[in-house]
Amino acid sequence: MAGFRDIDKALFPIKNINTVLQLFRQQLEDTCEPDLALLSIVVGIIENSLTSRSNAALQVYEPFEQNSLPLLELDAVETLYDKFQNIMNTAVNINKSKSFATRDLVKRVSDVIWNSLTRSYYKDRAHLQSLYSYLTGSKLDCFGVAFAVVAGCQTLGYNDVHLALSEDHAWVVFGEHGTENAEVTWHGKGNEDKRGQEIGKGVSSRSWLYVNNKPVICTRQMEVAALVSAINPSLNSTHDAYEVSLLQQELLWLLYDLGHLKKYPMAIGNLGDLEEISSKEGKVPCKTLFEEAIVSARRYYNNQHVYPYTYQGGYFYRNKMYKEAFESWANASDVIRLYNYSRDDEEIYKEFLEIANELIPHIMKVESSGFSANTILKKPECFANLLRFYDGICQWEEGSATPVLHIGWAKPLVNTISKFDADVRAQVNIVCDKSGEEKFSKKNGSYFNNNNYDKENGSHNSDASKSNETDISAGNFHPSLEALTAACS
Numbered sequence: 001m002a003g004f005r006d007i008d009k010a011l012f013p014i015k016n017i018n019t020v021l022q023l024f025r026q027q028l029e030d031t032c033e034p035d036l037a038l039l040s041i042v043v044g045i046i047e048n049s050l051t052s053r054s055n056a057a058l059q060v061y062e063p064f065e066q067n068s069l070p071l072l073e074l075d076a077v078e079t080l081y082d083k084f085q086n087i088m089n090t091a092v093n094i095n096k097s098k099s100f101a102t103r104d105l106v107k108r109v110s111d112v113i114w115n116s117l118t119r120s121y122y123k124d125r126a127h128l129q130s131l132y133s134y135l136t137g138s139k140l141d142c143f144g145v146a147f148a149v150v151a152g153c154q155t156l157g158y159n160d161v162h163l164a165l166s167e168d169h170a171w172v173v174f175g176e177h178g179t180e181n182a183e184v185t186w187h188g189k190g191n192e193d194k195r196g197q198e199i200g201k202g203v204s205s206r207s208w209l210y211v212n213n214k215p216v217i218c219t220r221q222m223e224v225a226a227l228v229s230a231i232n233p234s235l236n237s238t239h240d241a242y243e244v245s246l247l248q249q250e251l252l253w254l255l256y257d258l259g260h261l262k263k264y265p266m267a268i269g270n271l272g273d274l275e276e277i278s279s280k281e282g283k284v285p286c287k288t289l290f291e292e293a294i295v296s297a298r299r300y301y302n303n304q305h306v307y308p309y310t311y312q313g314g315y316f317y318r319n320k321m322y323k324e325a326f327e328s329w330a331n332a333s334d335v336i337r338l339y340n341y342s343r344d345d346e347e348i349y350k351e352f353l354e355i356a357n358e359l360i361p362h363i364m365k366v367e368s369s370g371f372s373a374n375t376i377l378k379k380p381e382c383f384a385n386l387l388r389f390y391d392g393i394c395q396w397e398e399g400s401a402t403p404v405l406h407i408g409w410a411k412p413l414v415n416t417i418s419k420f421d422a423d424v425r426a427q428v429n430i431v432c433d434k435s436g437e438e439k440f441s442k443k444n445g446s447y448f449n450n451n452n453y454d455k456e457n458g459s460h461n462s463d464a465s466k467s468n469e470t471d472i473s474a475g476n477f478h479p480s481l482e483a484l485t486a487a488c489s
């Protein structure tokens with residue numbers, strides 16, 4: 001059983017980051033499972049005290065002591081911890097007969113959380129992810145509701161209920177074999193919530209939102225990693241609270257070193273972002289972390305996640321490694337091409353829109369300013385990756401009920417492609433195998449997008465290896481891309 005044990009209480013009052021790390025270490029290393037409610041309340045109090053402008057100036061803590069924090073008293077935590085226990089035990093009066101949760105139980109816990117939330121509030125506000133926010137402000141964001149349901153089920157003694165995470169949604173799995181699943185929170189704006197229902201079997205199952213049924217299924221330790229990833233150090237739109245950011249980074253390293261981030265690409269990416277800002281002595285560099293996130297997604301999630309590539313692409317872009325950025329974004333595009341675009345996929349749509357219409361045009365402007373000696377405009381593999389990037393977006397649109405591309409995409413695209421000289425473009429062969437998939441190769445040697453994945457029947461056609469390549473013009477591009485490229489040839 002989890003719990004707030006004497007050895008944990010002995011750490012209070014907590015005055016610095018190292019003591020918080022000790023609390024997490026004790027909770028994570030001991031045989032019993034970590035107590036999600038306790039840890040969420042502790043980081044929630046710290047985050048709130050250091051980021052809410054109201055009392056930011058009134059901090060009473062020793063600024064000189066190493067990594068000091070506002071004094072965190074035991075009774076502040078105990079009061080909230082007991083309050084959460086009471087809410088769960090009174091509202092969900094279960095005869096703890098069953099050892100495994102049922103859909104009815106999960107729905108009831110979700111209803112307790114749901115019905116106790118403030119009627120209407122700005123759902124996308126920061127700092128609404130923790131049980132501290134729930135217990136003191138009756139406000140939670142989409143992730144926070146799902147996390148609270150899992151923490152509530154843990155409190156009730158159901159250790160089979162776990163958090164399932166896609167790149168933009170959260171739900172729960174439960175049951176003797178962990179094969180049952182249920183919606184427990186809302187998603188997006190203006191969508192009716194589907195709480196209590198099984199995860200989409202219909203068209204929504206082919207949308208990015210459900211990552212082709214390859215979600216991150218959390219252990220208790222990975223649920224701790226999720227609450228740590230959800231820590232939000234932002235003070236306002238331009239500044240972060242330094243101690244909160246440092247605490248998050250140290251906690252992510254603790255979880256990384258204990259091996260709990262192995263199957264959690266986004267948490268590794270979060271750590272990579274923090275390391276890029278300020279790297280910790282003796283740790284792997286952020287570039288390696290972004291690579292590890294990609295390896296994890298390829299190994300455990302059948303390369304169906306986009307964010308590991310956009311984490312890496314963003315890193316290359318910020319560090320002016322434009323050739324590498326193009327490759328990361330083309331790889332991201334190779335993931336999204338497998339999906340059908342649905343109205344629930346706005347977040348990833350915005351991600352690709354920003355890359356295509358902001359980041360790539362900025363690179364083009366800088367590279368064609370004439371001062372870059374080793375310009376990417378002379379590199380055929382950059383042009384090839386650019387085409388692969390755009391083609392993936394076109395294929396994403398193919399077979400989708402909702403269109404992706406519109407004229408707003410065309411201008412930046414044509415502008416970008418026309419920046420590459422004809423002789424550079426001519427060095428890119430577009431070869432096509434029997435399955436009609438385009439592949440982009442360079443003269444000497446070639447590389448292929450290796451997903452001969454047939455979106456319709458969800459299979460990899462086996463004849464890919466026996467493909468007889470023929471050089472073709474760009475005539476085999478997705479019609480949208482063909483029209484666009486014709487515009488500038």
Ligand SMILES: FC(F)c1nnc(N2CCN(c3ncnc4sc(CC(F)(F)F)cc34)CC2)s1
Binds near residue numbers: 143229270311314
């Ligand atoms: F691609 C890069 F540019 C990204 N930079 N930040 C990205 N984030 C920030 C962190 N983040 C996450 N980081 C850890 N775990 C989770 S679980 C989840 C979905 C939901 F919120 F539960 F609904 C999101 C998410 C979402 C993706 S992607």
